[in-house]
Amino acid sequence: MHFASDNSGPVHPKVMQAMVAANEGYALPYGADALMAEVRTRIREIFEAPEAAVYLVATGTAANSLALATLCQPFQTVFCSPVAHIHEDECNAPEFYTGGAKLTLVGDSEKMTPEVLDAAIAIEESRGVHGPQRGPVSITNVTERGTVYSAAEVAALAAVAKGYGLPVHLDGARFANALVATGASPAEMTWKAGVDAVSFGGTKNGLIGVEAVIFFDPAKAWEFELRRKRGAHLFSKHRFLSAQMLAYLEDGLWLETARAANAAQARLSAGLRAVPGVAYLYPPEANTSFAAWSRAGHRRLHDAGAQYYLWESELEGDDPDEMLTARMVTDWAARDEDIDRFVELVRG
Amino acid sequence: MHFASDNSGPVHPKVMQAMVAANEGYALPYGADALMAEVRTRIREIFEAPEAAVYLVATGTAANSLALATLCQPFQTVFCSPVAHIHEDECNAPEFYTGGAKLTLVGDSEKMTPEVLDAAIAIEESRGVHGPQRGPVSITNVTERGTVYSAAEVAALAAVAKGYGLPVHLDGARFANALVATGASPAEMTWKAGVDAVSFGGTKNGLIGVEAVIFFDPAKAWEFELRRKRGAHLFSKHRFLSAQMLAYLEDGLWLETARAANAAQARLSAGLRAVPGVAYLYPPEANTSFAAWSRAGHRRLHDAGAQYYLWESELEGDDPDEMLTARMVTDWAARDEDIDRFVELVRG
Amino acid sequence: MHFASDNSGPVHPKVMQAMVAANEGYALPYGADALMAEVRTRIREIFEAPEAAVYLVATGTAANSLALATLCQPFQTVFCSPVAHIHEDECNAPEFYTGGAKLTLVGDSEKMTPEVLDAAIAIEESRGVHGPQRGPVSITNVTERGTVYSAAEVAALAAVAKGYGLPVHLDGARFANALVATGASPAEMTWKAGVDAVSFGGTKNGLIGVEAVIFFDPAKAWEFELRRKRGAHLFSKHRFLSAQMLAYLEDGLWLETARAANAAQARLSAGLRAVPGVAYLYPPEANTSFAAWSRAGHRRLHDAGAQYYLWESELEGDDPDEMLTARMVTDWAARDEDIDRFVELVRG
């Protein structure tokens, strides 16, 4: 019963096989490997973006920070949700990589709305040179609360950004899960909606550790390459990043693993919703959910070794009926029997 | 009728005389001038802090940013009000000087309360290495809305910070106005309340452009000196900063100018409060106030050449009765006749 | 006998009078003052550059660092002499302001030659993304050793830079002294020679503390303004910077003070060269010189209270005949009797 995160499970076997297969003889380093050329071609096809610049890095924080640093000047501010990973979970990496830009927190929920975004952007630069200048809008899809923006919602946010001439970044650490959830195509969810750069995640969806950064306009490609090297994120044995990404894209493996993860979450939430006293905080639209039930239920899970996060709650406490919130993430390898057992333990 | 800012008025004549007097012969550069030794002695006396490290810079943003950079690591976050000057009016200078630290906005008003501050600090570091780490608390007194923290209020905030082992910075761009408003002594308002470093303002209170940075514990003095030079804020002809500050401190000139500025604001607000239809947004406790009255009143002022800021409002508009907010700042040189005329124009 | 630096002497009386005169009533802050408009016009006239963007800051390090930060990306390197002020005397301010750019030291003397500069530039970027990228060339005139580049020499260096598409910065902390020494016009020494941005010094030549930064192409003017504010170098009471600079430019005062400083150095060097045993290390072409004579001579000067720097030498020592090097800087206020007395003391 491993629902703590989609970063703690196993790598898909096909990915590991591709690693082994890539380990033949000598290959050009630093991204000049033949596999990377294939990756580039495949991503351009998948995104219907023949001009796109495509790069690989090994962590999601690197993808986000380097993409933002390329889009943002140090005297600007990035607009994002107050629960955005770039704000809460990257230990100031965006501030570091941008040279000290600010993050402006938009609204008070995990999904930004066009109205609230517009108001947040409008108020900046009312101070001329004194305040930070308007910079990129960063959208996370799947959001950190497990909800999903439709392609139309992304387009509506991007339209606000474009109205101010601002670039749009999409943090797609769980991009595949969002596509599977919405049925949108990669192009519809990104450049057709007005997105300029994507962090295209793989690590949470079956890879060892690879994320692509895609710029639909290649004008800043060289700058990105320099920032990547300067950030120490250029791999000499780059073929082992390429091999992972290529296996990921092969025969739609990336969508298959995302479908499995979302389906596991759907099974989990269907089960839990049927348990009296379980309350969902957000609609579980992809592979992450937040729901509350009694401390007694959590104790049963804990004693059975279930792995998940208690959200701003403590297992310790006197009241067995107190509602405590769980954050549950399912990955591609989640097993039905574990899900069902988890539900039964909540039920008691 | 100049109420736009306390940075647009004249320098006190005694300060200018001191500049002229300092222009005799040769002096050691870079803060080794004899006048600076006197400044150091005087500030230590005034603050009852014989060990304090004392430095001069020429802008308030420099004072704040350098003080914070000395107190804050780049992976930390500074706690401050959402309307703090360091957040809204320094074009990311704190982020720049700290090497990319974050600013965490505490509550939703210009004055932080201990409860809200405590909650904001507590929530940070629930994420271990992933989130920013807790850094200094920065308090602005006089606040950006013209209200004032009492020494006891500063102490209560500092006590929260100390409970977490965090240093406390006081942005005292209008420190003299706060002292005059509260009757607290410099020591009571700072180190006795738990403040570690002060930006001690002079520019808004009669000087050309000098702020002192005071560290009550001199342990980081040398680091500050290096950061000041690296920030390009070390003056070769430093005697002309020293001369201003010395004149400021001489015979309590700094308190005299602050008293004049506060008294002018008191006269202004007494007058305006007596005008039917004028509504104050904040109690005008020092030399700044925010009040609203009809567009018609603003038009009369505008036509008469009165200088002040319309706050998130536009003079243009059809409705003469719409309430528009004014931000009015009085400086040491404000004249009674201008104040009275201003009030009469509002009255119409 | 004050020859330690041109930053320790008095401000020209006309400058101080201008400060006093500027202290009338209220003025718009942050560079919107009427005096700054005059400064802008005058500098454009003097440099024959009607489109130039002109800004004032208060220190030479700020002028250099902000100009370079505007011209240089953080993954680039600045080419300069190994004794450049930006390398030796700014405590990493250029690295700070550029966000971590490197400085590549060109050759081994205070003046770069086109050949050595070309070789230094050529070798960079032989490493693709791995090494730093080529960035601006920074030329100091007057050099840190008191020698002067002619306008033709500046043009030859700039031509090398332009051959690589690189911008050129001129550190003109002693720009007036260089003009007086060479007879070149401001335009000939700068944009006509290929210079893109100038730090136009005033502080070492009679001002309290003002340097202009001039960009001949205004395309990056707004970026500079933001970087200046973010660096905490935007003055609220800006009129007092403007007033200094305007007095400086009025009736050629800036050239008059530079002529006086250079003439004083010429008198000093003429006197010292006539003293047996005095050896000059560099031709004293402006207001700075380096010369060596016996320890006994230095002791006589020291006992008489003469102020100057011993250069990589120690006054303490047994051998009265050992040659110790002096760095002697004359400012506009240097007096003939002091110079002559200094020479006599060396003579012994």
Place this chain on the structure above:
Amino acid sequence: MHFASDNSGPVHPKVMQAMVAANEGYALPYGADALMAEVRTRIREIFEAPEAAVYLVATGTAANSLALATLCQPFQTVFCSPVAHIHEDECNAPEFYTGGAKLTLVGDSEKMTPEVLDAAIAIEESRGVHGPQRGPVSITNVTERGTVYSAAEVAALAAVAKGYGLPVHLDGARFANALVATGASPAEMTWKAGVDAVSFGGTKNGLIGVEAVIFFDPAKAWEFELRRKRGAHLFSKHRFLSAQMLAYLEDGLWLETARAANAAQARLSAGLRAVPGVAYLYPPEANTSFAAWSRAGHRRLHDAGAQYYLWESELEGDDPDEMLTARMVTDWAARDEDIDRFVELVRG
């Protein structure tokens, strides 16, 4: 015939097997995996340093930059060879990670000597607050020219650093090759010699991409962890870094691969030295060498598909007898027959 770099060859099969083996079930992320606990224990044993703080990152540039950022303040300068990887091959990453520190180039060869290092350190800080302050000494072993410092030589350099109170960093991208070449123990080459922090390389010696950073004094361990996360170098699926490193250390694999690489280089250089007209530029003490021979010889190699770098030379050219320099790196997988064939092609 692959002698271009030790970063383009295959990963050792045992390492790949360990990757596959690590891919079982769920593991705690971010370095809390059980394998990392074993890595820590093994490294402490190997280095005889039971208190050492041990971390893994994926690139050598990350290891160096993060180690230096932890040891160096932004107003300091790092002392290193002018051909150090941190200076020439990291695109300003050390400047970026340190927040703008400088690199002072010591001497003019790939190996620093205590005398030259002492002189370079001594001259810094003669300028007080104006110049950069003294920071860490960084030593590369094996050097970028294939020569090796003995443990005694490292100790002599570290003694100079310690005399000034400065920390010592060792860039050990090829640390195993240096140990094998000298016979020193890990402890003798590091903390017993006065080294404070090591970049302990694996990527060039048979791993996919893992370097350990070791601090012998754990006082700054937490700061390093924060800097690692902020630099985006903390891996969620960290077990796959741990697995590589553990396989590397198991049964001395790391020394075995280094021995193979060095032996291959010895065979290559023995062969080439026996060819008339081949001149070595540096003694090939580990797995890298620089030697020159005629253009005709290089043409034969090129036509046969041999992979290596021409060093500051061009294959194109008229003179078949012109001496061109080759940089040849052998890795653990180099084959005798390729080496012998290479030699024969040079011989012609």
